[in-house]
Amino acid sequence: MRILVTGGAGFIGSHLVDRLMEAGHEVLCLDNFYTGTKRNIVKWLNHPYFELIRHDITEPIRVEVDQIYHLACPASPIHYQYNPVKTIKTNVMGTLYMLGLAKRVGARFLLASTSEVYGDPEVHPQPEEYRGNVNPIGPRSCYDAETEILTENGWVPFPQLQPGVRVATLNPDNQVEYHVPDEYIVQPYVGNLLRFANAKFDLCVTPNHWMYVRSKTGKLQFLRADEDRHWHSWRVPTGGEFQGEEPEWFELGTAPKNAKVRVERIRMDDWLEFLGYYISEGCVHVRRRGRVVGGRDYEVADYNILIAQENPEGRAKITHCLNNLGFKFFSSDDHQFRICSKQLAEILCPLGKSGEKYIPRQFLSLSKRQSLILFKALIMGDGSQRGDGYVYYTKSKQLADDVQELAMRCGYAASVVSHAVGRDLYRVNIRPIKDAHLVTPEPFRYAGNVYCVNVQNHVVCVRRHGRVAFCGNCYDEGKRVAETLAFDYHLQNGVEIRVARIFNTYGSRMLENDGRVVSNFVVQALKGEPLTVYGKGSQTRSFCYVSDLVEGLIRLMNNEHTGPINLGNPDEYTILQLAQAVQNMVNPDSEIIFKDLPQDDPQRRRPDITKAKTLLGWQPTIPLQEGLKTTVEDFRDRLTAEGYSLVSS
The missing domain is CATH 2.170.16.10 (Hedgehog/Intein (Hint) domain)
Structure with a gap:
């Protein structure tokens, strides 16, 4: 049989590869060596039935296989917390690609899921029917349609x-x-x-x-x-905190040939201030009239940009701003400023009338400093200060939304409310974050x-x-998503799947820096360091030796039950008991120290393996003391080869 093992150079994957090769199968080992290592599978590299493929599972691959063991994912706390995005992509995209491959070639697919899907369980021991914090084959966490x-x-x-x-x-x-x-x-x-x-x-x-x-x-x-x-x-x-660009100029483009004042670009700071005044209190008025030239009738248009402002302080600010633009302007007794410019009018006309106004998107991606220039000019027109915040009024729903977004870019919090029942008037409430x-x-x-x-x-x-x-967002843990995808492919596409929920596993080839409790204690004891216990050490775990787990995976793959099925050792130990067992085995003189318990650390974790026993005829056979002895010797050999000075046995 031709079998693909993703993550095949890792801790569990390499032991699975050993069993499959020894059984005479043709094995494809796929790994990107993020946590796996070639030394785990070096003995098979020249074997005619073995093929090593260096590949990242988040990219598609085409091979022809009969079975797929999907183990590829950082499983230890150190590695999946170091790069949680990579972990999510591996679980989501990697699982999607492998399920797609299984569908295309008709392969049976086994997902190595995890006991983490149970979270901090309230049911003990945990049967497969227990949903924990999230039902992995049920609805995902979402928002309603009005969001x-x-x-x-x-x-x-x-x-x-x-x-x-x-x-x-x-x-x-x-x-x-x-x-x-x-x-x-x-x-x-x-x-x-x-x-x-x-x-x-x-x-x-x-x-x-x-x-x-x-x-x-x-x-x-x-x-x-x-x-x-x-x-x-x-x-x-x-x-x-929003980041943004800070352009120096606003380009107006080429001025009309007959323009009396030709302005092709304006400093962006000046343009933003002018734009704020115009959006709040401005409009474009086009006056069309007839004119006789050389005995012929012509229709001509006068383009006027009007900005109203009654407040003397505000008028002074607008005057200063208009002087910086370069266009000629006039100030009337009815508190209006007027600029006669077709060039400028054609830029401003698309912004619409009062009920249609908006802020162009290009001005909603600027730095906080430049955003504040536009924001303060808008507020001076149709806004007012309220304590340490502001209120802005507009007839345009789009402008209200844009002002809200602009305020957020300026470091404020903001809400949009409909201010007047029965007519279009919106209020943006702006306050410090x-x-x-x-x-x-x-x-x-x-x-x-x-x-x-x-x-x-x-x-x-x-x-x-x-x-x-x-x-x-829809922040299901990666394995919960992977289980969802597996069942979706099974129900919709008929892909043969098997789902194994793996509980704490230990044994030879564990990484010394993987952050798992067994490897932590063994390495600390061998190096003569204190053994670190978090909390009082009263939280419990169940420890399954890797050879027992591999046997369970193979039986599940070749059984007709879809799962999920728990694979783990039901013998339960406190973390303190485990520390003491390692201490007595490696270095009775080593110290045990206690540190604060990490938040959300499960208090109890023990599998109910009734289904594994009845459906697979499987249960663990390696007791903890025996498995620890093999694990300690493996770590001792590797650390010695790496030059560490270790405590003698």
Whole structure:
């Protein structure tokens, strides 16, 4: 049989390759060596039945195989936390490509999933039916149809979001970045949604949605919307830092041949100030009249740009600005400024009349400094200061949206509200950025499509009823997404799948720096360092030796049960018990030290392997003491070869 093993040079993958080669199969080992190493499979490199393919699973590949073991993904905490985006891409794109390959060639596909899909479980031990925090083969976390998302083209309702359009995301440094989503989610939903809403934000999400919130200590993190929390103690971000370009000039283009004043470019700072005055208080008036020249009748047009301003201080600012433009202008007794210029009128006419005004997109991608020039000029026209914030009024819904976005680029938070019932008048409430306290969500019944995207930073800028907040995207863990994809291909395309949920596995060939608890303790003990236990060490885990796991994977692949099926050792140990076992085996004189427990670290993790026993006839056979002994000796040999001075046995 011809078998593909993705991640075949890794810890578990290389042991699986050994078993398959020893059984006489033709094996293709695919790995990009992000966490795998050639030394794990070096003994097979010259074997006629073995082929090594160096390839990144996030890119498609074409091969002919009968079975696919899909193990490619950073599994250790150090590696998947170091590059979480790579992990997500591997789980999503890599799984998609492998499922597509399985569909094309008719191969059976086994997904190596993880016990992490159970989260911090409330059911113990964990059977496959337990959904944990998210049901991996059920609905994804989403927003309702009234939610809008900020894109490079402005605000777009989720149902109208087009593929390839970049959306606003928030990186860990609080900077807004624009990325094309990796995934678009549209799905029907019938059930309760949860609405978090007050005067500053309005979020309406499925119960399993990830909220992006700040704790009292200032730490930002993701919490599920349906968690039992005192939500008033948490805050939601309503703004971020926008980056932008800073052009020096605005190009007007070639002036008409008969123009009395020829201006081809204006300093951008001056143009932005003028544009703000014009959008708020200006218009273009074209007066057409007949004229006789040489006995012939002609129709001529006078192009006038008018800007009104009654406030003496404001008039002085506008006068100074117009002097910098280079066009001739006139000031009348009725508090109007007038510029006669066809060239300028043709640039401003597309901005429309009062109810149609907008800010061209090219001026919504500038630096904060230049954005503030435009913002302050707009406020001087149709706005007013309210305490440490502002209010802006307009008849144009598009302009209200644009002013809101501009205010955000200037470092403010802003909301758009309909100000007058029965007529078009919109108010933009602008305030300094300050995280808004959440409120207890209100459930309400919903039937219709829900929407979301997957983006690089896992945080998107959304708006509902004019109120903006930054919130989580469809942030299912990679393996949950991979399980969803596997079942979708099985149900829609008839692909034969097998899903294994792997619990803590240990053994030879583990990386010394992978951050797993067994390798941490063994390496620390061998080097004579204190063994680090987090919390009190009372949290429990179950440890399965790698040869037992490989046997389970092979049995599942060649069985007729789809899964998911738990593969792990049901013997449960506290972390402190594991530390003491390693201490006694390697160096009884080593010290055990205690550090703070990481947030969201599961308290208990133990598989219910009833299905594996009954359907596969499988259960672990290697006890912890025996497996640890082999693991310690493997680490000792490798560390010695690398020149480390180790504690003698």
